[in-house]
Amino acid sequence: MRAGPETPTEVPRLAVVLGGVGRFLITTGIVILLFVAYQLWGTNIQEARAQSDLRADLDAALAAVADLDDPLVAAPPTTSPPSTSPPSTSPPSTTADGGTGPSSIPEPTTTPAPTTVTAPGGIDPEILRLFFPDDGDAMARIEIPSLGVDKIVIRGVQVPDLRKGPGHYPTTALPGNRGNTAIAGHRTTYGAPFNRIDELRPGDEIVVTSVQGRFTYRVLDPTVAYANRLDDLEGIGDGHVIVDPGATWVLGDFGDDRLTLTACHPKYSARQRIIVAAELVGDPVDLPPAVAAAAADLDTGGTEAGDGPRDSGSDTPSEVAGTDQTGTDQTGTDGTDSGTGAALDDGAGSDPAGGSTAPDAVETTAADDLDQGLAGERDAIPAAVGWGLLAAALWIGGRLLGRRLAPRWDWTRRRGEIVGRLAVLVPVAVALWFCFEAADRALPAY
Secondary structure (H helix, E strand, O other): OOOOOOOOOOOOOHHHHHHHHHHHHHHHHHHHHHHHHHHHHHHHHHHHHHHHHHHHHHHHHHHHHHHHHOOOOOOOOOOOOOOOOOOOOOOEEEEOOOOOOOOOOOOOOOOOOOOOOOOOOOOOOHHHHHHHOOOOOEEEEEEEEHHHHHEEEEEEEHHHHHHOOOOOOOOOOOOOOEEEEEOOOOOOOOOOOOOOOHHOOOOOOEEEEEEOOOEEEOOOOOOOOOOHHHOOOOOEOOOEEEEEOHHHHHOOOOOOOOOOOOOEEEEOOOOOEEEEEEOOOOOOOOHHHHHHHHHHHHHHOOEEOOOEEEOOOOOOOOOOOOOOOHHHHHHHOOOOOOOOOOOOOOOOOOOOOOOEEEOOEEEEOOOOOOOOOOOOOOOHHHHHHHHHHHHHHHHHHHHHHHHHHOHHHHHOOOHHHHHHHOOOOHHHHHHHHHHHHHHHHHHOOO
């Protein structure tokens, strides 16, 4: 007797639930691995693209400075009085009877003098911007030959800034100037410019190039660089120290001319900070006098082009005002070293050049924080959730679409699901990319 068609056995509900949970966990694991890959390699792509544009911008700035006839001196704005046409000396008109009538010469006219837009002190705003670029713009190039590092330094250390490369703390000295020049960078993501700074040794050279010149720094012995701060350190290496994220005193003025590099420590963690100090080889430079005067005028809320109060919406660099680097303390016009604020506490610091005591590191402004650009942006969380939900909806929708179309094409349900997911693979990948980008902004960066 021929057996009838087999009836499909009912799958236990527990098996269905466990199967769904298993698929969810596998999918979640794959997404997490993709996110890790994005952080390690995808962010490098973004940083490399930004560095390419920044390098071109810095080259243009260096060329612009080289093309200036006299970049150190800018002529003060002209204040010549308006031109007045002299009265005519021709005789008055004569009437038919020999008398004199009213003169036909028009009244003297006044021609306004041409006006030009300048920053305080007569500096062209574009020239001033070469020395004080806007936040997020290229301002210098840092090279560490022993580590193979060659990166463009951005002005600013906020999250968007450090995604482009190393960032300069705006309230610290300009490269090559008097005082402490501080630069922050990532160690594991976005190009990882400071990935191996723990390998630096005393005497290793760090070269920084800006519109003011090319400056060489040599790594200091940390026990000399922070001789009077040893109790505040959480670790000491051959050429670096480890500090707490709140140790903003490392950004202060130690009475010498140094470069300070900061990054997260250990790698893949933001629990501590690794600090490298290097001393300037040779004498520091001063800002060009005219540039220093214009910057100081902006810093004190002076006039613009000598006419009226300074307008916050002027063409001058947006961040020149309100930063210590624009003051005369850094320019050397008063003969003192640059600083970044009031004293942090009592005590004395060390002079790495000779070991003599010097004023301890002064406190940085409230804006200076070793967590800047590293703590993450809470505002990015909604975007990350939104893009993630969109990716999940597309993925599930592709599966359901495949199931619905399977009978129409005489496919098995499994084959339909695969085809449906392949159809939405590209939009899912795009949604995941934006999800990862937002999630990376929301999470601490290392």
